[in-house]
Amino acid sequence: MEKTIKKSSLTISENGLEKKTSSKRLEVLKTYKIYIGGQFPRTESGRYYQPTNASGKKLANVCLSSRKDFRDAVVAARGAASGWSGRAAFNRGQILYRMAEMLEGRKAQFIEELIQQDSTKAKAEKEVNLAIDRLIYYAGWCDKYQQIYSAVNPVATSHFNFSVPEPTGVVSIIAPQADSLLGLVSVIAPVIAGGNTCIVLASETKPLCSVTFAEVLNSSDLPGGVVNILTGKPSELTSWFVDHMDVNATIYCESNSDVQKMMREKSALNLKRIFFYDKVKWNTDEGQSPYFIMDTQEIKTTWHPIENIAGSGAGY
Amino acid sequence: MAKTISKKKSNTIKLNFDTSWSYAPAPESKSAATINKQYDLFINGEWVKPSGGKPARLNDDSRSGGYFDTINPANEEKLSEVAEANVADVDKAVKAARTAYEKVWKKMPAKERAKYVFRISRMIQEKARELAIIESLDGGKPIRESRDFDVPTAANHFFYYAGWADKLEYAFPNRKTESLGVAGQIIPWNFPLLMAAWKIAPAIATGNTVVLKPAETTPLTALKLAEIIQESDLPPGVVNIVTGAGATGAAIVNHPDINKIAFTGSTDVGKIIQRAIAGTNKKATLELGGKAANIIFEDAPIDQAVEGVINGIYFNQGHVCCAGSRLYVQESIAKQVIKKLRDRIESLIVGDPLDKNTDIGAINSRQQLETIHKYLDIGKKEGAEMYQSSCSLPGRGFWCRPTLFTNVAQSNRIAQEEIFGPVLAILTFRTDDEVIEKANNSPYGLSAGVWTDKGSKIFNMTRRMRAGVVWANTFNKFDPSSPFGGYKESGFGREGGLHGLLPYLNLVN
The missing domain is CATH 3.40.309.10 (Aldehyde Dehydrogenase; Chain A, domain 2)
Known part of the structure; x- marks a missing residue:
């Protein structure tokens, strides 16, 4: 019996399809739900869609998230924002590292899902490894980018003056469509490493990893609401992602110029910061840098007088 | 009781604000400033007549002939008249800026670029008194502020950014920098010369060329700055200054050959600009309203x-x-x-x-x-x-x-x-x-x-x-040296300091 279970759940052939086994055991299918505020609800809309792989096989019944789901997610993200940005940067680093640990532990499941979504075993392994390494990369940045991009400004008057980066707030992200896991991780990690919270719309055609990744997040000390993951159609949701008045920045990773135009127009509503990552090759080193963190940072400059008694010079 | 005491004019009583205190007038002389009767557009290092005819702003008879008045808000007297740039004039200015960018400014060694910017700073200092008087005449601000704040800070801004020109490789770790091209800059009437400095200095120090529009009600110090720029021998077309109202600004924002829009002004107009440049590759810096x-x-x-x-x-x-x-x-x-x-x-x-x-x-x-x-x-x-x-x-x-x-x-x-x-x-x-x-x-x-x-x-x-x-x-x-700029609907991008360089650069690997 034990032997059979192993066979049916883990054996994978080169073409990615499960080997036919003689087992009579019925496989337990996974329900792919969305992730809002640390919970796994179904979409409030009750709708679903069925992404398929290249050979036409239906992958799952996936939540077709609605505008209301997005709005709920914004509420969750806003609620989590002050707690997350208020955490010690060192602690954020530890949590991102923990996320990498949990991802490493569930590597096999991600490889399997990637293969279901038309990847090869070698490619899938590489993608998962890269995703883990990317989290480690940003875990290390959490308490360092501030030092690189801050400044003590030598003003001419008798003031102490310094500029530091601060998270912009709530960020809505349309994740890269082509890279199911790596794309998702690459856009989430710099945003939360910088102390922001986010709502991410997963790849429409390859959504499986995103829901499983939410399970990783949920078991890795990341507070609920910091990352919220929706599945659904960018064609339906993108305009709401950039429309919402309580979202501070929006990231879009595709090169559709009509959508980009629409997004920049709508971003004017509350002057969201808007970024198009359509030329980034996520599977190279170009896909990671502290400049991605800085995109969703604001620079705050603080002034304070320095006491100057009767024109006295420095006492040392 | 208090009233009777205060009338004695005794030096021993405490300050009493019920009494009328008055200072003898101490007016700054206007003789130190020269204002021309009429100003043309500053394009490609020369003063160019507006192509005129129909003014850019429609249905306004006071603007016939392509010039409009600028007045002293303290007495409503006309100070001068300045040209109104229409779409064709703006196009001419952008072409001049593009040519200067491609043929001269982009190729110039950064340390040479720096020296021009330093020179402009020095010349502002030399003409500080004249600039302060004109700033107060045209905009209505107290001479104490224009003399002690606006003008010196404007000069210092050029001096600060001049020094950055050949040091950009130190500003952004692990990245090279590239200038953007032609920057279209639109500034408000509250700090006319200072805002011109905030816009022009970082833009040209980083290797871009500029088409700048001062505010409709306060064009004079920017035009004085154009005279200084001409005197400084800055290559023609690196800085172009075109005067006008909102329609002139719109012509700049909508010009297809502009790579960057830098705007300081109201949040409403900032939002219009953000919508207008949707679908283009124009970068933007918006420094907008506040309610501190x-x-x-x-x-x-x-x-x-x-x-x-x-x-x-x-x-x-x-x-x-x-x-x-x-x-x-x-x-x-x-x-x-x-x-x-x-x-x-x-x-x-x-x-x-x-x-x-x-x-x-x-x-x-x-x-x-x-x-x-x-x-x-x-x-x-x-x-x-x-x-x-x-x-x-x-x-x-x-x-x-x-x-x-x-x-x-x-x-x-x-x-x-x-x-x-x-x-x-x-x-x-x-x-x-x-x-x-x-x-x-x-x-x-x-x-x-x-x-x-x-x-x-x-x-x-x-x-x-x-x-x-x-x-x-x-x-x-x-x-x-201190970055300035907003969160939320106060805009994005920073002006001043190291952080004020990025809005005028592309970072490349």
Whole structure:
């Protein structure tokens, strides 16, 4: 019996399809739900869609998230924002590292899902490894980018003056469509490493990893609401992602110029910061840098007088 | 009783603000400044007549012939007339800027570029007095401010960014930098020369060329700057200055061969620009409106705080996007602070901008005065109590007495919307959590202030306030090395300091 279970759940052939086994055991299918505020609800809309792989096989019944789901997610993200940005940067680093640990532990499941979504075993392994390494990369940045991009400004008057980066707030992200896991991780990690919270719309055609990744997040000390993951159609949701008045920045990773135009127009509503990552090759080193963190940072400059008694010079 | 004592003019009594204090006039001489009767457009290093005919702004007969008047807001007298650039003129300026970029400026060694910018800074210093006089004549601000703040800070801004030109490789770790190309820059009327410096200096130091439009009501110091630029032998076309109103600005924003828009002005126009450049590759920096919270805790040095609040809102007639227009006073000291503020505004000298004793000059334009009056009415109608200085106002020109409102509610429009005038809304609070909630409850996030003698409280507050510039125990301080710019609907991008370089550069691997 034990032997059979192993066979049916883990054996994978080169073409990615499960080997036919003689087992009579019925496989337990996974329900792919969305992730809002640390919970796994179904979409409030009750709708679903069925992404398929290249050979036409239906992958799952996936939540077709609605505008209301997005709005709920914004509420969750806003609620989590002050707690997350208020955490010690060192602690954020530890949590991102923990996320990498949990991802490493569930590597096999991600490889399997990637293969279901038309990847090869070698490619899938590489993608998962890269995703883990990317989290480690940003875990290390959490308490360092501030030092690189801050400044003590030598003003001419008798003031102490310094500029530091601060998270912009709530960020809505349309994740890269082509890279199911790596794309998702690459856009989430710099945003939360910088102390922001986010709502991410997963790849429409390859959504499986995103829901499983939410399970990783949920078991890795990341507070609920910091990352919220929706599945659904960018064609339906993108305009709401950039429309919402309580979202501070929006990231879009595709090169559709009509959508980009629409997004920049709508971003004017509350002057969201808007970024198009359509030329980034996520599977190279170009896909990671502290400049991605800085995109969703604001620079705050603080002034304070320095006491100057009767024109006295420095006492040392 | 008090009255009889004050009439004795004794030196031994305490200052009594019920008495009338007056200073002898101390006007700056206009003779140190030369203003031409008419100014053309500064394109490709030359003064070019506007292509004229139909002015860019339609249905306005006062603008026939392609020129419009600029007046002194303190007496409504005409100072000069300046050209109005239409779409064809703007196109000419952009072409000049493009040619200068491709053929000269981009190729020039950075250290040579730097020397031109240094030279401009020096020449502004040389002509500082003339520039200050013209700034006060054209814009209405007190000569004390234009002389001691606007002009020197403008010169310093060029000097600061000049030095960056050949050091950009140190500014962005692990990246190379590339200039963007032609920058279209549109600036407001509140700090005409200083805003021109904030825009032009970083743009040309980083290797871009510029088409700049000064504000319609205050074009003269920018045109003086054009004269300086011409004198400095800066290669023709690197800086082009075209005057006009909103339509001229729109022509710049919509020009297809512009790579970057830098705008300082209202949030409404900023949003229009962001929409207009959707679908293009134009980069943008928007420095927009504000409604800064200035917070006084009970443990603050009260007299210093009162001075800071006065400077925060009445500096430059309140025509300051980062003005401390919302005052939050801790309840326990509210009565005392309000009393001191009322006494203090009574002592502010309102009048001739060219008088060296003047604290508050003329409102920049009739239109702006109307806007301010509209808000005074709104404030009264909303139930706030208005208090104004009892000072007399000159008969001609545009004037507004320093004003404060008490009994203001957080939801009142005078506490939510930018007035851009000498009008302070005073609110109270009890706890730090409450005041943070109130201070951050604004679509704006440009600046903020906090007054307390407790260091840990300062950092608690400055960290939690959502604003790009936070002044603790001071207000309205600026420096070329200090980044300036907003959060939220106050815009994006920074001007000043190392962080002010990025808006004019692409980072490449």
